[in-house]
Amino acid sequence: MRGYPVHDPEKCIGCGACSNVCPTDSIKVEEREGKIIWIHNVARCIRCCYCVDNCPTGALSVGGEYSMIANSLNKLFIVHELDTARCVSCSRYVPYSSNIVSHLSSKVLKIDLKCERCRLGNVLKVIEKVREL
Amino acid sequence: MxxxxxxxxxxxxxxxxxxxxxxxxxxxxxxxxxxxxxxxxxxxxxxxxxxxxxxxxxxxxxxxxxxxxxxxxxxxxxxxxxxxxxxxxxxxxxxxxxxxxxxxxxxxxxxxxxxxxxxxxxxxxxxxxxxxxxxxxxxxxxxxxCSLASCKLVEKEGFVEVDPHHPFFYEHEDFLVKVVGNRIVDVLYVGSYINRGIEKVGESRLKMEQVPFIAERICGICGFTHSTAYCQAVESALNIDVPERARLERTLMLELERIESHLLLLALVAYAVGLRDIFLELLRYRELVMNACDVLVGNRKMYGLNIIGGVRYGFTLEQVRTVRELVEKLKDVEKVLDRLAESENVKKLKEVGVLPKDDAHKLGAVGPVARASGIDYDVRRDLPYAAYDMVDFEVPVMDSGDTYARIVVRYEETIQSIRIIEQVLSRRELVNGEIRAEYYSNPGKIGVGMTEAPRGENVHFIITGHDSKLYRWKVRAPTYANLAVLKRILIGESPKNAPIIIASLDPCLSCTDRLVKVRKW
CATH class of the missing domain: 3.30.460.80 (NADH:ubiquinone oxidoreductase Nqo5 subunit)
Incomplete structure (x- = not known):
């Protein structure tokens, strides 16, 4: 029996591919104050498991539980919080999960992640210098 | 030509x-x-x-x-x-x-x-x-x-039915039967209670590749045929060639679904004419089909297998072997169906609810209802799709057009479906090869997808739009066409036969009204 998808927050990079392909909008990936929140509304889920096919890191898998019984509506939501990475220069939050940073730096290259303000700040400094010249 | x-x-x-x-x-x-x-x-x-x-x-x-x-x-x-x-x-x-x-x-x-x-x-x-x-x-x-403008409830004359609808039908519909003495003189079908505009959702909110999963939920019994028809419509519009393995897998699931649907109807007919032992036995055989689906795709219903350009999973040799064993057991269903077709209770239904060939053509009847009236039309043979041009099967046709013929046509189709499944399971391409074709979306293309659902011809019409979305999606479920013959077959009959005559059309009202609701949360 194909159940609702099981989410592994250790592997999840918060890319939101699952919420984009979900036919019934049962998965949402939101960004709030330093956290990326993965919400799954099991009551809306139709168990097509198309999200599992499209997950790039294998964080989602087909579960064995088909039904979910709860005594209140809020318990039908599966909510996982993912930590976001911090900017290396100003230690503000950037809108990427820390998993994606470690995932990428282990596989591809070492990245120095900077927040938008720091990157923009650098660009502005360069522009000012150019102007002065 | x-x-x-x-x-x-x-x-x-x-x-x-x-x-x-x-x-x-x-x-x-x-x-x-x-x-x-x-x-x-x-x-x-x-x-x-x-x-x-x-x-x-x-x-x-x-x-x-x-x-x-x-x-x-x-x-x-x-x-x-x-x-x-x-x-x-x-x-x-x-x-x-x-x-x-x-x-x-x-x-x-x-x-x-x-x-x-x-x-x-x-x-x-x-x-x-x-x-x-x-x-x-x-x-x-x-x-x-009704939040847009003031919806005024127009006061309209009508009847209020206080008692429940007939216990033989479980869905949201209303058959108003007017009787004089012991004879039906007029019939009115009231439907569309649960039309929620699935087509609008498919056109506006969903991407083209998400629609098959929603299309599958149009019907609880023959959902896979809807998603296949939809995928075929898009494949025809965008000129996608589906790999052979995907076509065989679709054929296998479609035929399993047909057996499952026909056995449910025949079981209900047996129940309605008072043969409860046959009802239970047929449902036991139906369970074998459900198990076969569970083995193949992980679900008893709502397979979630179809996708534009092919299928999502490739079946393995092990799965195919298990299904072959189940189908071997399923072959014995013929004996039970023989008992049903030869029992006196069902033979009584000869000459009841007759639909002549001319009327069936004019009213646009499809599927087993049309074939029982002598119209030799089957989408599987006449407009071949999936892998039906690779297998050998017969299309049962009867001429009498009565309720008994509609039941026997379904019985013979079940036997033919088992034949098709055996042929598909024995093909080596079912477990080897590509399962999916790549495609690119183009706006403004027209596509028509047709399948032979258990209840008849099922039509999906699409026009592709921008941003890999649909511009127009129209679903014509088989019961939508078959309900038109209600007046012709019921008028003149005795009201005690009305439930079994309506049931012999195998009406599926959720298909007809297309209930699916997708709302933001």
Whole structure:
């Protein structure tokens, strides 16, 4: 029996591919104050498991539980919080999960992640210098 | 061949555009459509599938269109009538009763200008204001109809039924049967209680690749045939060649679904005529089919297998072996079905609810209902899709057109389905090869997908739009066409036979009304 998808927050990079392909909008990936929140509304889920096919890191898998019984509506939501990475220069939050940073730096290259303000700040400094010249 | 038939109906070959090998598009003038439909359907004997209203304002031409879909072996004809906003709508239902429902539906949901003496609403509730036309492109998909304008509940004369509907039917429908003495004199079907506009959702909120999963939920029993028909429509529009393995997998699942649906109906017929042992035995055999589906895709129903361009999973040799064992056990169902067909209780249904061949053609009956009346039309053989051109099977046809014939046709189809499944399971391509083809989306392409659902011909019509979305999606479920024959087969019968006659059409009302609701949360 194909159940609702099981989410592994250790592997999840918060890319939101699952919420984009979900036919019934049962998965949402939101960004709030330093956290990326993965919400799954099991009551809306139709168990097509198309999200599992499209997950790039294998964080989602087909579960064995088909039904979910709860005594209140809020318990039908599966909510996982993912930590976001911090900017290396100003230690503000950037809108990427820390998993994606470690995932990428282990596989591809070492990245120095900077927040938008720091990157923009650098660009502005360069522009000012150019102007002065 | 087709060109010759068209020429005899005053359509020169230069006006015919070929969309795909088997799909022809013809643009017609409003004044011609009646003559053309009369000539093609009533004289040349083409099958009338359905008609679709389209609001073309989003795709360059700012006009409305009514599209008629006709079929003959190996050919689908798409007749398009483009009209201006203030012109009277084209109309053929006075010469061809089969077009009645689909034309009224198009008038209601798209707001064609008509001069008909009918009430304005057919699908929607009559209290909804007349400026609300949900399938127009300027209408948003996520609004409540009655929050827009003041919905006045028009006071209308009618009956209130206090007692429950007949216990034989479990769905949201109402068959009002007028009786004089011991004879039915009139029948009224009241439906569309649960039309939630799945087509609108498919056109506005969903991406093209998400729709198969929603299309599968149109019906609880024959859902896979809907997603297959939808995928075939898109594949035909975008010219995608589906790999052989995917086509075989689709055929396998479609036939398992047909057996499952037919066994459910035959079991219910046995229950209705008082043969409870056969009812239980048939449901036990149905369980084998459900288990086979569970082994193959992980679900007993709602397989979630189809995707545009192929299927999601490739079956393995191990799965196929298990299914072969289950199908071997399933073969014994023939003995039980023999007992059902030969029992006195079912033989009593001969000469009950007769549908003559002429009327079946005019009213547009499809599937086992048409085949029981002598119309030799099966989409699997005449417009081959999936892998049906690779397997060998017979199409059972009976001439008497009564309730007994409709039951026996289903019984013989079940046996043929087991034959098809055995052939598919023995093919080596089922477990080797590609399962999916790549595709690119193009706006403005027309596609018609047809499958033979357990209840009859199932039509999905699509026009692709921008951003890999659909521009128009129309679903014509088989029961939608078959309910038109209700009046013909019920009038003159005894009211005690009414439930079994209606049940012999195998009505599936959730297909007809298309209940699926997707709302933001």
């Amino acid at each position: 087709v060109i010759k038939v068209l020429e005899e109906c005053n359509i020169t070959p230069s006006r015919v555009a070929r969309l795909r090998e088997d799909t022809l598009l013809i643009d017609l003038d409003k004044s011609e459509i009646r003559d053309v439909v009369r000539c093609l359907v009533l004289e040349k004997g083409l099958h009338f599938a359905t008609c679709v209203g389209v609001d073309y304002s989003g795709l360059s031409e700012g006009r409305l269109a009514l599209i008629y879909i006709l079929t003959r072996p190996r050919t689908k004809l798409v007749l398009r009538v483009l009209i201006n906003e203030n012109e009277d709508a084209p109309r053929v239902h006075d010469i061809l009763p089969a077009a009645e429902w689909c034309e009224y539906e198009a008038y209601d949901l798209l707001g064609f200008k008509t001069s008909l003496p009918i009430s304005d609403r057919f699908i929607l509730h009559w209290g909804v204001p007349s400026n609300i036309r949900p399938l127009r492109k300027d209408f948003k998909h996520d609004v409540r109809l």
